[in-house]
Amino acid sequence: GQNIDQPTEMTATEGAIVQINCTYQTSGFNGLFWYQQHAGEAPTFLSYNVLDGLEEKGRFSSFLSRSKGYSYLLLKELQMKDSASYLCAVRDGAQWSNYQLIWGAGTKLIIKP
Amino acid sequence: DAGITQSPRHKVTETGTPVTLRCHQTENHRYMYWYRQDPGHGLRLIHYSYGVKDTDKGEVSDGYSVSRSKTEDFLLTLESATSSQTSVYFCAISDGDGGGKLFFGSGTQLSVL
Numbered sequence: 275g276q277n278i279d280q281p282t283e284m285t286a287t288e289g290a291i292v293q294i295n296c297t298y299q300t301s302g303f304n305g306l307f308w309y310q311q312h313a314g315e316a317p318t319f320l321s322y323n324v325l326d327g328l329e330e331k332g333r334f335s336s337f338l339s340r341s342k343g344y345s346y347l348l349l350k351e352l353q354m355k356d357s358a359s360y361l362c363a364v365r366d367g368a369q370w371s372n373y374q375l376i377w378g379a380g381t382k383l384i385i386k387p
Numbered sequence: 388d389a390g391i392t393q394s395p396r397h398k399v400t401e402t403g404t405p406v407t408l409r410c411h412q413t414e415n416h417r418y419m420y421w422y423r424q425d426p427g428h429g430l431r432l433i434h435y436s437y438g439v440k441d442t443d444k445g446e447v448s449d450g451y452s453v454s455r456s457k458t459e460d461f462l463l464t465l466e467s468a469t470s471s472q473t474s475v476y477f478c479a480i481s482d483g484d485g486g487g488k489l490f491f492g493s494g495t496q497l498s499v500l
Contacts, residue, residue: 278429305487316477316491317430361429365487374445375487377429 276300278378280362285384286352294347294381296362307375308336308347309361317361321347349383357385390414393478393492401500406465408495410478412458418481419461420489421445421453423474430477436461468499 278298286292298306305324309317323329323338323345335348347360362378390413400406410419421433432445434453442453450472452464465472475496479489 307487309489316493317489318491319488322488363429374432374435375430375489377431379427379429 276376280378280381283382288387291350294360296345298343298364300364300366302366304365306345307363311359354385391492393495397496399498403467406468408463410461412480416480416482420479421463422477425474470499473499
């Protein structure tokens with residue numbers, strides 16, 4: 275079957291670093307995506323990994339290990355505005371078609387002053 | 388920001404009534420999607436479209452139908468709404484690669500009483 279696991283909730287302090295993990299089991303793999311979703315708003319794209327390794331984009335970095343079925347999103351220099359849910363999604367090329375993503379339930383990140 | 392709008396933003400309806408949600412894009416993207424988002428679940432795909440009059444089912448399509456008569460419009464219809472269809476509905480669009488980097492509309496909060 276398919277499954278994507280993320281922690282339900284995490285708390286971190288403003289200015290610190292936090293790592294949000296995502297593990298997945300899918301029958302095929304064709305890329306992993308991270309999205310940010312503020313409460314009451316739509317998800318917005320953060321990052322995309324298809325090869326193993328680290329992708330850095332400003333304060334945010336995303337890592338992928340395909341052999342371990344594992345990814346993490348690393349947020350540095352946390353700001354209050356980073357309080358949001360972070361969604362992990364895998365494009366499963368073995369699914370009904372190549373047009374769909376399998377989504378985790380999201381990790382709610384709470385930033386404290 | 389991608390030009391994608393959903394209407395209505397909020398709707399309250401009664402069990403058994405038909406409901407239509409509209410998604411309109413100005414990006415001329417080929418792919419359009421309807422998702423629902425419920426607490427404790429990842430985003431779940433209802434239906435998607437890969438061109439005018441080309442649509443297919445997602446993982447939770449029962450009780451829903453869609454139509455795409457123009458590139459810019461993708462309609463989601465609940466033929467006879469049930470309380471289990473109370474949810475937040477998101478429309479999303481993507482360009483060439485058919486899924487992955489999605490741009491979402493602002494969502495529709497639907498309550499079925």
